[in-house]
Amino acid sequence: MAxxxxxxxxxxxxxxxxxxxxxxxxxxxxxxQGIPGSLWKLGRLNHIAIAVPDMEKATALxxxxxxxxxxxxxxxxxxxxYTVFVELGNTKLELLHPLGEKSPIAGFLQKNKSGGMxxxxxxxxxxxxxxxxxxxxxxxTLSAEPRIGAHxxxxxxxxxxxxxxxxxxxxxx
Numbered sequence: 001m002a003x004x005x006x007x008x009x010x011x012x013x014x015x016x017x018x019x020x021x022x023x024x025x026x027x028x029x030x031x032x033q034g035i036p037g038s039l040w041k042l043g044r045l046n047h048i049a050i051a052v053p054d055m056e057k058a059t060a061l062x063x064x065x066x067x068x069x070x071x072x073x074x075x076x077x078x079x080x081x082y083t084v085f086v087e088l089g090n091t092k093l094e095l096l097h098p099l100g101e102k103s104p105i106a107g108f109l110q111k112n113k114s115g116g117m118x119x120x121x122x123x124x125x126x127x128x129x130x131x132x133x134x135x136x137x138x139x140x141t142l143s144a145e146p147r148i149g150a151h152x153x154x155x156x157x158x159x160x161x162x163x164x165x166x167x168x169x170x171x172x173x
Contacts, residue, residue, distance in 0.1 A: 014164070020164050021048075025054070028054065029129055038133055039126060039129040040124050040125055040126040040127075040129035040130040041124065041125045041126075042123075042124060042130075043122065043123030043124060043125060044062070044091075044123050044173075045120065045122055045127040046092065046120075046121040046122060046123050046171050047091060047092040047093060047108065047121045048092075048094070048117060048118070048120050049094040049096050049119045049121065050094070050096065050116065050117055051096045051099075051105050051108045051116060051118040052095050052096065052115045053113065055082055055084060055095060058095050058115075062086045063086075064120045068086045069071055069073070069086075069087040069165065070084055070087070070092065071083075071087075073097075074150065076099065076150055077099060077100070077148075078104035078147065080098065080102060081097065081098065081104075082096070082097040082099050085150070094121070094150065104123070119167035119168060120167075121169040121170075121171050122168065122169070123170075123171050124170050124171070124173065125170070125172070125173055126172070127155075128131045128146070130156075130170055131146065131156055131170075134171060138162070139159070139163070140158070141156050141157065141158060141159065142156075142158070143157065149169070151171065153173075154171070154172045155170065155171045155172075156170050
């Protein structure tokens with residue numbers, strides 16, 4: 001392609017100049033094709049988590065009043081929570097209720113008696129690369145290593161003070 005462009009323009013270049021031009025064109029083409037600069041990519045919103053003081057009441061609201069499909073209540077002892085997922089078509093809501101006295105949700109509900117938004121979860125295609133990159137950019141994580149989350153996939157929480165006051169959960173897609 002570069003040779004054709006050069007002939008049409010009537011420009012005569014040495015072999016070395018043509019090689020430099022070809023390298024420049026191929027690099028520029030790669031950049032235009034959107035080849036990512038990092039080894040991971042941010043994906044879709046997986047869910048928004050809501051801490052609820054009464055799981056049965058909250059589940060009934062979404063299922064019986066709003067007509068949503070909801071999952072069964074599932075205990076996640078390693079995270080100190082019960083979860084119920086509410087299907088919304090394009091994403092999910094995760095209802096969270098404390099499991100045990102040391103649950104992080106128990107502390108949240110002590111400060112927010114009627115509950116409220118707890119975190120957002122965004123998918124990433126490579127959680128280990130994402131964590132390494134974010135740590136290099138001084139974003140703190142709430143644990144040393146990813147843990148298995150409610151969907152059976154590795155998750156990592158990012159410190160809300162480093163994310164504009166929002167607790168962000170990354171989940172490997």
